Amino acid sequence: MNVTPLVIALKTLTLVLGGVITYFAFKAYRRTGSPALRSLAVGFGVVTLGAILAGLADQVFTVNRDLVLVIESALTVIGFAAIAYSLYAE
Template sequence: MIWVGTAVVVVKTVILLLGSGITYIAYKAYRRTGASSLRTLGIGFGVITLGSLLAGVADQLLSVSLEMGVLINSVLVAIGFAIIMYSLYLERT
């Protein structure tokens, strides 16, 4: 089952790279346009990316239980999605 640990690290790294890229692009768009909805969108993706990073660190370096790692990731993903939903609401108003 060593391959599962390696697969988790690889997938978390891909999520970190993609999430960071999306966050950076949203930030650049915000700087270019000044639209607060784009800033909030970037924050939402940043929180989701942070959740993935923290869950990976907790699993690999802090040796927390799988359940706790999933909980950390899930809470931050839920918060990130709420922020993204709010950013889309801002765009409509």
């Protein structure tokens, strides 16, 4: 079974939804100046970026899949750390 089209579709949805969430979080930050919302926007942006970079590295640049997984996981951790921080920032 070839899962490549499914992976491409899911990565595309990740880009769209992550981009929308990042946009609205950043828009809310600009409106309020809240550092928490800035951290939230950065967090979602990094998670989205990680998913897209991993998809590009795997499909376009044919990077080793183990390395792709490490890159995506590392950016997900960094993004979630920023999101978690945003929940505690004032």
